Amino acid sequence: MKKWIQEIIENFIREYEQHTETKWGSPIVGFADAKKLGELKELVSPEHGMPQDMISDATVVIAYFVPFLKEMADTNKFEGLSSPEWAQAYEETNIMLTAINEHIIGELKNKGYDAAMHHEAGRFNKEKLISNWSQRHIAFEAGLGTFGMNNMLITEKGCCGRYSTVITNLDVTPDSPQVAERCLYKSSGKCGACMKKCPKGALTPEGFDRHKCYEMCLENAEVYTDFGSSYTTDDEEINGSEVCGKCVAGMPCAFL
Ligand code: B12
Ligand code: SF4
Ligand code: SF4
Structure with missing residues (x-):
């Protein structure tokens, strides 16, 4: 079943990439146990979404990672603002992920299963900078990777790419989280390149400061207004691509 979903994506x-500037690598797929995700209510917040909000007999959440290509990521290795390629890839990928999810849902429904996206997945609270649907945590539960000091979930193919999820009542055995750390700093105390690279000092051994990070994303959003804006509405003051990614592009964990 995993192979079938991998092939669909x-x-x-x-x-899809015949009609976009951005091109992508091969996706990785995993299944998170729908019953175990209740822990997110304690870990994140009582408002965090549950698979059962959408499908009462949900069994798993399909989590997948779509890697970017190294050539595109390398355009964003340098100091300063993000590269235009990175900003465009962000917007094009977000639109594509919704289209992929709709396609997966259609294919599952054709086979007689129920499937849905969570309604919280496409937005986040602009003051708290937190979403009620953590794509990363669900992908972690689905065994797709481990968290790095850059706060990214690092897969067997690296962390330079994006995650999405589809809830379903498919009859499959869920995967388990991975245990071996992929971050060099976490496994051996070496590296730390992402913390040195961050222009806002948002990454430290003590953790990630999402508000400092967002300042940089907004600086980019003021400049990159031509590629769309996945997470803003027209009435917001800054209405562009909220990107940065300097802690990802060019890092040793970006592509494995
Ligand atoms: C809001 C948001 C932002 C905000 C706030 C930052 C933040 N909260 O992470 C801003 C705009 C600043 C931002 C910035 C960026 N973002 Co952003 N963002 C999101 C969004 C929409 C919600 C994140 C969220 O609030 N989740 C809820 C919180 C509670 O969960 P979480 O952030 O996933 O955190 C979990 C882990 O960090 C975890 N954790 C950390 N260490 C460990 C260790 C263990 C063992 C465990 C169990 C958990 C754990 O604890 C949390 C619960 O598990 C997600 C998409 C989504 N809906 O998930 C993308 C997302 C997190 N962003 C992403 C990216 C790529 C970026 C940027 C690089 C921007 C860019 N594209 O250029 C930067 C990177 C910042 C960074 N170093 O984390 C990707 C990450 C991909 C990856 N490989 O992991 C995501 C998943 C989007 C996607 N569809 O792929 N982002
Ligand atoms: S750059 Fe180094 S320290 Fe940072 S997440 Fe990647 S491997 Fe870990
Ligand atoms: S995305 Fe940019 S500002 Fe945010 S943590 Fe990474 S390097 Fe720092």
Whole structure:
């Protein structure tokens, strides 16, 4: 079943990228146990969404990672603002992920299963800078990777890419989280390149400061207004691509 879903996503991307500037690598897929995600209510907040909000007999959440290509990521290795390629890839990928999810849902429904996206997945609280649907945590539960000091979930293919999820009542055995750390700092105390690279000092051994990070994302959003804006509405003061990614592009964990 995992192979079938992987192929659905892969085939969709290959067709989709005929019409976009951004191109992508091959996706990785995992299944998070829908019953175990209740812990997110304690870990994150009581408002965090549950698979059962959408499908009462949900069994798993399909989590997948779509890697960027190294050539695109390398355009964003340098200091300063993000590269235009990075900003465009962010917007094009967000639109594509919704289209992929709709396609997966259609394919599952054709086979007689129920499937849905969570309604909280496409937004986040602009003051708290927290979403009620953590794509990363669900992907972690689905065994896709471990967290790095850059706060990214690092997969077997690296961390330079994006995650999405689809809830379903498919009859499959869920995956388990991985245990071996992929971050060099966490596994051996070496590296720390992401913390040195961050222009806002948002990454330290003590953790991630999302408000400092957001300042940089807004600086980019003021400049990159031509590629769309996944997370803003027209009435917001800054209405562009909220990106940065200097703690990802060019890092040793970006592509594995
Ligand atoms: C809001 C948001 C932001 C905000 C606030 C930052 C933040 N909260 O992370 C801003 C705009 C600043 C931002 C910045 C960026 N973002 Co952002 N963002 C989101 C969004 C929409 C919600 C994140 C959130 O609040 N989740 C709820 C909180 C509670 O969960 P969480 O952030 O996932 O945190 C979990 C882990 O960090 C975890 N954790 C940390 N260490 C460990 C260790 C263990 C063992 C465990 C169990 C958990 C754990 O604790 C939390 C619960 O598990 C997600 C998409 C989504 N809906 O998930 C993308 C997302 C997190 N962003 C992403 C990216 C790529 C970026 C940027 C690089 C920007 C860019 N594209 O250029 C930067 C990177 C910042 C950084 N170093 O984290 C990707 C991350 C991909 C990856 N490989 O992990 C995501 C998942 C989008 C996607 N669809 O792929 N982002
Ligand atoms: S750059 Fe180094 S320290 Fe930072 S997450 Fe990657 S491996 Fe870990
Ligand atoms: S995205 Fe930029 S500002 Fe945010 S943590 Fe990474 S390097 Fe720092």
